[in-house]
Amino acid sequence: MNIQPFTLERYFAQYEFNAPYLLCTSDCESLTVGELLALEPGAAEGLQQCWLGYTESQGSPELRTEIAGLYHQIDLDDILVHAGAEEAIFNFMNAVLDPGDHVIVHSPCYQSLYEVARAAGCQLTRWATAEAEDWTLDLAWLEQHIQPNTKVIVVNCPHNPTGYLMSQDAQQQLIEIARCHNLLLFFDEVYRGLEYRPEDQLPAACDLYENAISLGVMSKTYGLAGLRIGWIATRNREVYQAMAAFKDYTTICNSAPSEYLAALALRQKGAIVERNLEIAKHNLALLNSFFDRHQAIFSWVPPKAGAIAFPGLKLNQSVEAFCADVVAQAGVLLLPGTKYDFDDRHFRVGFGRKNMPEALARLEAYLEEQIVV
Ligand SMILES: Cc1ncc(COP(=O)(O)O)c(C=O)c1O
Incomplete structure (x- = not known):
């Protein structure tokens, strides 16, 4: 079978467990086994069986x-x-x-x-x-x-x-x-x-x-x-x-x-999805105002669902180079559109995790220090 490497997964393999701030993950905040079992009486005993x-x-x-x-x-x-x-x-x-x-x-x-x-x-x-x-x-x-x-x-x-x-x-x-x-x-x-x-x-x-x-x-x-x-x-x-x-x-x-x-x-699922949606909606509001403040740097189509979006970079710079610099200087991981075999102008942001506001603040500090428009 002649299958090509999964570019996005290879990129995550490089960074996911060592970049301090993940601002491009596609999932929602997870739970421990203990937190999940605590949602239902008797569930812990059931797992033992x-x-x-x-x-x-x-x-x-x-x-x-x-x-x-x-x-x-x-x-x-x-x-x-x-x-x-x-x-x-x-x-x-x-x-x-x-x-x-x-x-x-x-x-x-x-x-x-x-x-x-x-x-x-x-x-x-x-x-x-x-x-x-x-x-x-x-x-x-x-x-x-x-x-x-x-x-x-x-x-x-x-x-x-x-x-x-x-x-x-x-x-x-x-x-x-x-x-x-x-x-x-x-x-x-x-x-x-x-x-x-x-x-x-x-x-x-x-x-x-x-x-x-x-x-x-x-x-x-x-x-x-x-x-x-x-x-x-x-x-x-x-x-x-x-x-x-x-x-x-x-x-x-x-x-x-x-x-x-x-x-x-x-x-x-009611309780789990409600919690995850709340996190995503809260973080999305932060992203909406972030992109509003930085219209000179980014284009932004607000998503309608999920915990990811695909903004564009308006700077005269490759997105690959931008993302590489952001992770090196600020420890914030973004995902360049090239990893989707797409263009070098867009990147993925993820906002399903609880610590996303901290990661976004880091990115904003980086922009203020490094980017002159
Ligand atoms: C659109 C889409 N389909 C399928 C998958 C695969 O999901 P999993 O890694 O949970 O198997 C992903 C994971 O990112 C995805 O984004």
Whole structure:
């Protein structure tokens, strides 16, 4: 398999555990095992009883029941649990796509959403979005670029890295296009639930369309990346069976303690998501006024959901060089757009963590000392 290095993950491997201030992470503030167990009476004893044998390959019925509860048209047999969203992406692309299939991918995007398909021998077309259009997906463009060999449309909404969220009308039109051309729709919904206005939340694609595959995970909205629990939800049995069979060659089954803790977190999702949304909204207000104060340096399209955004750098300088200097001088990690195979003018900020105000203050002090406009 000729797969390229995951540029963003290699960048995090270099900095994540030694840069003092992470101002570009994509997840929400996490919890300790003790804090999670404290949310439900008897949960600690339950964990002690957790059996450490092999688990059911598709995910425990308890966990799949909780996950199915996030959807309306999905039951537990439509859920396939994986080791994070990442394994689900890898397995979907490998199990469902054949060399020569054409794949249309929302761009810029999380690298595995296109790289795994490319490595599987697929032909890729990037469905490009631009800051000047508020990162909006153009449905007319999509229709014009569907080919006889197109098999899948890959969309990520709420979007990494821009925080873009399509309207419900646009989502409906997208589904009509996919249905009309009999295409699979792989909808990465890992930030679903982090909409700042509840009325902006999109229905899950798997509820609306029989050939959609909705991707979910415990890492982002719930802040529990260390559980490594993700899933797909789909009513397409062929896709489900192909992925279930492929999983026998990746992880076979999931970690029993992680499944137990993920089911607990989903039972307590109200409190967890409310806390995470509060942190993200508080931090976003700080970012809005920061970018307002620094309009000469940055362009800013406020996100609609999630805990990341993708501002532009107006200085006559490469973003790579800017980010390298910020981390060297101020200890603040930003993520250059080049790590998305995008341009050298944008960078990702993340604002899901509690210590984000401190990191932002550091960045502001750096600007005041180092940048003359
Ligand atoms: C859009 C998107 N999809 C999938 C993933 C993978 O999630 P996980 O690392 O929890 O498997 C990420 C992680 O950053 C992501 O941002």
